[in-house]
Amino acid sequence: MFTGIVTDMGTVLSVRPLAQGQLHRLKIGCSYDRATIAEGASIACSGVCMTVVDTGEEDGRTWFAVDAAAETLRLTTVGNWKRDTRINLERALKIGDELGGHIVSGHVDGIATVVSRDDLPDMARFVLRVPPLLSRFIAQKGSVALDGVSLTVNEVRDDDFSVLIIPHTLHVTTFGKLAVGDGQNIEIDTMARYAARLVERG
Incomplete structure (x- = not known):
């Protein structure tokens, strides 16, 4: 975990x-x-x-x-x-460690593709596209893990969603070199997965 x-x-x-x-x-x-x-x-x-x-x-x-x-x-x-x-x-997480992001299992659901990158004065905005089967699990202000990085979803439109990356994260992760067309391992939020399953079961 x-x-x-x-x-x-x-x-x-x-x-x-x-x-x-x-x-x-x-x-x-x-x-x-x-x-x-x-x-x-x-x-x-x-x-x-x-x-x-x-x-x-x-x-x-x-x-x-x-x-x-x-x-x-x-x-x-x-x-x-x-x-x-x-x-x-x-x-791996140890009992007593600070939960600075969200619970991530390390079980990747698929690959998200970068469709745009905008470098702003204080951060970078990325728009990524996910396979249609995964898009229903992604919600505005919800959590998602991209290449192991816990992020908050900014906006969602169809199969695309955006995230904002602060300078610190750009510096200490691979996001600094991320470019259009690159693939990112995506893990959807566990809570979203179970919520969708409950809805499916009626």
């Missing part, structure tokens, strides 16, 4: 196909202390909850390895990651 508050920007150091391409072993560089990363721990990698299978140090920097299965490669942006891809990282 996570909160959508990014604590580091990692870098993909290598991608190695396994199991005839049905599994990818990703080696990710980070600034976390190696001693604090246990094998089997969960780390959200651009919003995707992944399990640490190995750790190490290289050129004075910590790295950890994760395996991405075929379903993850198909449904998220992980399948497009390559060496030097920058990703948002968040360690």
Whole structure:
């Protein structure tokens, strides 16, 4: 479980196909202390909850390895990651930690595509488009996680919605380099998911 508050920007150091391409072993560089990363721990990698299978140090920097299965490669942006891809990282929530964002599971629902970016004096405004099946879960002033970042929805129009990103978030996450056409792993708010299910069941 996570909160959508990014604590580091990692870098993909290598991608190695396994199991005839049905599994990818990703080696990710980070600034976390190696001693604090246990094998089997969960780390959200651009919003995707992944399990640490190995750790190490290289050129004075910590790295950890994760395996991405075929379903993850198909449904998220992980399948497009390559060496030097920058990703948002968040360690798993601990009891007693501050809930600075909203409850995020790390189970990505699909990919949202950036359709516009406006750099304003004090922030940046992004408009993203989601698959039609997901748009009904997105509401004005509701929460959404994009590449693991907890955000508040600004406006909604059909399958498009907008978010406003403050300078701090642009600096400490991958949003600073985000451009039109880029895909973002999207996780809808858990409350919206259950509310929709209750309505469906009458």
